[in-house]
Amino acid sequence: MIDPREKIIKERFRNIKRIVSVAAGKGGVGKTLIATSLALALSRRKYKVGLFDLDFYGPSCHVVLGVKDIFPKEEKGIIPPTVYNISLMSIIFFAKEEPLPLRGKEVSDAIIELMAITRWGSLDFLIIDLPPGIGEETLEVIRFLRDSEFLLITTPSKLSLEVVQRLIKLLKSTNVNILGLIENMAMNNYMGVSKKLANKNGIQFLGSIRFDKEIESAIGNPEKLVSTQFFTELEKIVERIFLTNQSHQY
Numbered sequence: 001m002i003d004p005r006e007k008i009i010k011e012r013f014r015n016i017k018r019i020v021s022v023a024a025g026k027g028g029v030g031k032t033l034i035a036t037s038l039a040l041a042l043s044r045r046k047y048k049v050g051l052f053d054l055d056f057y058g059p060s061c062h063v064v065l066g067v068k069d070i071f072p073k074e075e076k077g078i079i080p081p082t083v084y085n086i087s088l089m090s091i092i093f094f095a096k097e098e099p100l101p102l103r104g105k106e107v108s109d110a111i112i113e114l115m116a117i118t119r120w121g122s123l124d125f126l127i128i129d130l131p132p133g134i135g136e137e138t139l140e141v142i143r144f145l146r147d148s149e150f151l152l153i154t155t156p157s158k159l160s161l162e163v164v165q166r167l168i169k170l171l172k173s174t175n176v177n178i179l180g181l182i183e184n185m186a187m188n189n190y191m192g193v194s195k196k197l198a199n200k201n202g203i204q205f206l207g208s209i210r211f212d213k214e215i216e217s218a219i220g221n222p223e224k225l226v227s228t229q230f231f232t233e234l235e236k237i238v239e240r241i242f243l244t245n246q247s248h249q250y
């Protein structure tokens with residue numbers, strides 16, 4: 001069945017050069033922190049960047065950015081507010097402090113609605129922060145944003161590796177573009193497990209980010225966040241994936 005909103009969504013995303021969806025099998029592996037930091041890293045390099053928080057049950061990009069009391073503007077759709085030069089769109093603007101007890105179909109409708117009304121304008125990068133796993137949000141991105149490239153996150157824990165493998169399988173079966181796998185919260189005694197998993201599944205291993213115990217104090221404070229070890233290590237990966245043309249196998 002043809003969904004009329006499909007055409008509108010296509011139009012809304014037409015002037016976005018690259019869409020990068022940050023995904024993982026599990027929650028708590030650092031998707032939100034990485035997606036938001038990735039947006040910051042690219043916008044600091046003068047790219048035009050949007051950040052789309054699609055984690056409906058736990059929207060939190062705004063927490064990393066420390067923003068409060070900002071709202072989108074209504075004008076032939078909705079124009080996302082700009083924070084730290086990033087156009088931010090999140091269900092939080094509509095939900096405020098209230099919980100959002102949405103069921104599957106409602107989540108799906110809300111996502112499609114948000115995609116259909118948001119006026120991103122022209123962007124170099126749109127970063128999408130996905131909830132864990134293979135729920136409505138991920139499936140709708142696969143369905144409507146066929147050009148999205150997936151950036152997968154895992155920790156070196158077996159619990160995370162096992163479930164990210166499942167996600168890799170799903171993504172591969174839908175033929176979407178997988179940028180590769182980032183290992184977050186790396187620990188010395190588990191060196192190599194994530195790289196092995198990437199190799200086994202035929203996807204790029206993009207690098208490791210170590211556990212950074214200073215990170216908590218930088219949440220909500222982007223000026224501080226950009227000076228952490230976490231951010232420096234993420235930037236190295238960002239440079240390798242997005243800012244050079246050469247192959248990033250190493």
Ligand SMILES: Nc1ncnc2c1ncn2[C@@H]1O[C@H](COP(=O)(O)OP(=O)(O)O)[C@@H](O)[C@H]1O
Binds near residue numbers: 028185186209210216
């Ligand atoms: N490299 C890291 N070092 C230390 N803490 C981290 C690191 N990456 C993420 N965290 C912390 O782990 C928690 C979960 O991160 P979050 O980005 O919310 O994960 P997700 O979006 O995958 O659920 C947060 O408290 C975050 O600050």
Ligand SMILES: [Mg+2]
Binds near residue numbers: 031055058130131
């Ligand atoms: Mg998250």
